[in-house]
Amino acid sequence: MERLLGLLKVKVVSGVSLAICDPLAHSSDPYVVICLGQQKVKSGIKYKSTNPEWNEELTLSITNWTLPVKIEVFDHDTFTKDDSMGDADFSILDFVEIAKKDLSHVPHDTVMKTRRSTLTRATASPPRATSHGKTARSLRTLSSS
Template identity: 50%
Template sequence: MENLLGLLRIHVEKGVNLAIRDVVSSDPYVVIKMGRQKLKTRVVKKNLNPEWNDDLTLSISDPHAPIHLHVYDKDTFSMDDKMGDAEFFIGPFIEAVKMRLSGLPNNTIVTKVLPSRQNCLAEESHIMLKDGKVVQNMVLRLRNVESGEVELQLHWIDIPGSRHL
């Protein structure tokens, strides 16, 4: 952990228009993976538009490593069904954190990340200041599935004694 830059708190807000994997609905949850780290939200029963509002925290040592997001349908008697996946990068977010812009007004947009073939963004993502902290809101379009999006918000947490950005 000597290469630790800080912590990335991922607020997994909600899913929108997720795919049906059971008879009429699904019991979705999200798994976030980065390197050997694997974090999971709670399961929301029978809901294609779940509101998780769960905070998951990753230790960041390589700001260029992709973060993988997978949505699954919880099943009791069989393997959980895949409900799509997405991938995102935190490079632009880390660059904004490095600027140390705490003196700017609330909701100042620092930079925008546009949807492209290289990312899973469903719409333009804003990196902005909120209460003196850099946050990024993103809507990820799920791949390998007929429909679905997941809304996230990223927050950076500095760790005393970690190597600085």
């Protein structure tokens, strides 16, 4: 069994103007999957929505700092394979590097560092480490018109 180094909590907030993957319903049934190594956690499905609001917190165990975190958005389909709507990935090490620094002298919510993510059919804001040890990241899937 691998040694637990910590927990990664990801708050899945919302999607904006997601692609319409179900043309008959003129909508989508999106959900989010977050992977870290062999672990996979999934948000709830938001039926018939291209602007879903999840407001869910998903937690993964960190056993290796070098594994990438992958975020994927899918459209749920009942009778066929779910459609990929977009993905993004980032490194936990970016956040660990900032967390090790003494930030007591830095004003609240100051952005300390940003990194660009690898993206497919989606855009994501770069991860931001802020002065009070919190990180912020948002994922927005583009509509495919």
